[in-house]
Amino acid sequence: MKKYDIVILGSGLGGLECGYMLSKKGYNVCILEKNSQLGGCLQTFKRSGITFDTGFHYVGGLKQGQFLYKLFDYFDLLGLPWLQMDEEAFAEIIIDGKSYFFASGFERFVATLAKEFPSQQRQLENYAGFLKQVGCNIEKSFSSNSNNAIDLLEQSAYGFMQKTIDDPLLRDVLSGGSLTMELCRDKLPLYIFAQINSSFIQSAWRLKGGGSLIADKLGENIRQMGGTIITKAKATKLLEKDGRISSVQFNDDEHIEGKYIISNLHPALTLLLMDDSKFAKKMFWRRIPNLQNTYGMFTAHLQLEKGRIPYLNRNICLYKNQDPWDCGYAPNKKGLSALISFQPPQDGSSYTENIDILTPMYWEEVTDWASTAVEKRGDEYKVMKRQKAETCIELAAEYIPNLKGHIEKIYTSTPLTYRDYTGTINGSAYGIRKDHNSMLQTMLTPQTPISNLFFTGQNLSLHGILGVSMTSFFTCAKIVGMENLAKDLHL
Numbered sequence: 001m002k003k004y005d006i007v008i009l010g011s012g013l014g015g016l017e018c019g020y021m022l023s024k025k026g027y028n029v030c031i032l033e034k035n036s037q038l039g040g041c042l043q044t045f046k047r048s049g050i051t052f053d054t055g056f057h058y059v060g061g062l063k064q065g066q067f068l069y070k071l072f073d074y075f076d077l078l079g080l081p082w083l084q085m086d087e088e089a090f091a092e093i094i095i096d097g098k099s100y101f102f103a104s105g106f107e108r109f110v111a112t113l114a115k116e117f118p119s120q121q122r123q124l125e126n127y128a129g130f131l132k133q134v135g136c137n138i139e140k141s142f143s144s145n146s147n148n149a150i151d152l153l154e155q156s157a158y159g160f161m162q163k164t165i166d167d168p169l170l171r172d173v174l175s176g177g178s179l180t181m182e183l184c185r186d187k188l189p190l191y192i193f194a195q196i197n198s199s200f201i202q203s204a205w206r207l208k209g210g211g212s213l214i215a216d217k218l219g220e221n222i223r224q225m226g227g228t229i230i231t232k233a234k235a236t237k238l239l240e241k242d243g244r245i246s247s248v249q250f251n252d253d254e255h256i257e258g259k260y261i262i263s264n265l266h267p268a269l270t271l272l273l274m275d276d277s278k279f280a281k282k283m284f285w286r287r288i289p290n291l292q293n294t295y296g297m298f299t300a301h302l303q304l305e306k307g308r309i310p311y312l313n314r315n316i317c318l319y320k321n322q323d324p325w326d327c328g329y330a331p332n333k334k335g336l337s338a339l340i341s342f343q344p345p346q347d348g349s350s351y352t353e354n355i356d357i358l359t360p361m362y363w364e365e366v367t368d369w370a371s372t373a374v375e376k377r378g379d380e381y382k383v384m385k386r387q388k389a390e391t392c393i394e395l396a397a398e399y400i401p402n403l404k405g406h407i408e409k410i411y412t413s414t415p416l417t418y419r420d421y422t423g424t425i426n427g428s429a430y431g432i433r434k435d436h437n438s439m440l441q442t443m444l445t446p447q448t449p450i451s452n453l454f455f456t457g458q459n460l461s462l463h464g465i466l467g468v469s470m471t472s473f474f475t476c477a478k479i480v481g482m483e484n485l486a487k488d489l490h491l
């Protein structure tokens with residue numbers, strides 16, 4: 001049986017970053033990935049030569065001196081073709097037909113919105129000042145005795161907005177850029193809301209060519225450092241001996257050994273791999289299958305006629321008959337919220353070839369097809385997807401002139417697609433739903449009751465590219481020590 005220092009289950013961003021970090025520290029790493037493509041939510045697909053992103057669409061805080069810049073410098077990802085989004089307006093929030101703009105940089109952010117809400121200038125300044133502070137303090141999470149984030153994790157994001165901003169419309173506008181998280185009114189911790197919004201306001205970036213460039217670059221570097229990545233290798237069992245994971249079975253009949261095992265899978269899936277473990281009966285494990293997960297996403301990927309729709313270097317966040325804070329509960333049949341993202345032109349022109357429209361989609365909307373597999377879900381499923389795509393396009397067409405006349409093809413994905421490709425529970429987009437009322441129950445740490453098994457990825461503390469990148473440091477710190485890693489990051 002082949003032996004490694006580290007075996008990592010899953011090659012999502014979390015798995016790859018742990019693989020990179022530990023290879024850099026001289027460990028002999030092996031990553032098992034069930035798909036043929038690396039990256040999990042960073043995967044792309046190509047149709048007619050055009051690249052479509054399945055998950056990731058933009059990141060925040062990537063300007064020199066900002067925090068993701070430091071992390072991506074460490075991960076050797078700064079050389080990718082990043083494109084800064086419009087600093088005057090990286091997001092356009094449209095609420096019931098009226099547009100409001102988010103500008104980059106905290107002062108410009110305040111100045112832009114204060115034009116629309118002059119009487120709220122002071123409150124806007126306080127809000128932006130708070131987000132800036134949270135963003136600046138992020139580095140303190142890496143100090144071993146910091147409790148910096150805990151206080152904010154136990155506070156309600158919704159409660160904070162109610163307290164801080166008087167004008168209900170301004171509250172909705174400020175919350176409206178948050179379709180990359182689930183605005184669950186009674187659960188979302190303030191820290192998550194503040195950290196993600198803070199990073200995007202610092203600076204917002206798209207990647208020309210799609211998220212798989214991130215995964216491929218990390219994979220290439222891991223291999224160059226001597227690491228092994230096996231694709232089409234589905235972890236099927238974790239075997240336990242004397243309180244440790246003694247070996248990992250994959251594809252039902254192959255086995256490898258690792259001194260340490262890192263699981264980038266959803267913790268409930270990790271647990272399923274150990275169904276006969278005596279540890280699985282312990283309290284810690286028993287609560288995991290009962291944790292709630294965030295909603296999934298429906299995406300309409302539009303392939304457009306060449307040279308017809310001008311590229312827009314900002315996101316559009318649309319709300320029609322939809323309170324941004326109603327997300328996270330149940331489908332709203334009358335309303336809609338959608339994130340519209342333009343793919344940067346790859347041919348040097350000023351026109352985009354594809355636009356993605358993402359809207360929250362709940363597991364209850366697809367349970368009729370839960371037992372089906374990709375491409376075999378039947379005609380009713382296709383009709384449902386077609387209708388949902390048409391609703392999204394109708395709404396987007398109100399703001400993108402001539403859109404409907406220039407669509408060549410529509411590809412769609414639902415939470416079932418994510419369940420089947422990334423293995424996430426119920427096709428959840430952002431993993432375990434964190435709850436400020438029960439922070440200790442819903443925020444898992446990398447450590448498990450099994451001494452050589454660790455978790456990593458979006459199901460732990462923070463989701464998204466920034467959150468997962470931070471989490472990968474916390475996971476590896478369990479093996480090599482946080483001070484050691486913080487030094488490498490020059491913190």
Ligand SMILES: Cc1cc2nc3c(=O)[nH]c(=O)nc-3n(C[C@H](O)[C@H](O)[C@H](O)COP(=O)(O)OP(=O)(O)OC[C@H]3O[C@@H](n4cnc5c(N)ncnc54)[C@H](O)[C@@H]3O)c2cc1C
Nearest residue numbers: 010012013014034040041055057058235423457458464465
């Ligand atoms: C629609 C959507 C849009 C998003 N947009 C953004 C955005 O614009 N900006 C942003 O910052 N974040 C965004 N996110 C969130 C971000 O993409 C994720 O938080 C992050 O990529 C998750 O990484 P991960 O490593 O935790 O997990 P995943 O990407 O889920 O990776 C898990 C990996 O494990 C593999 N796996 C599963 N089971 C097995 C098994 N048994 N054996 C082997 N391998 C297995 C999967 O195939 C997958 O590769 C988006 C997410 C979604 C779904």
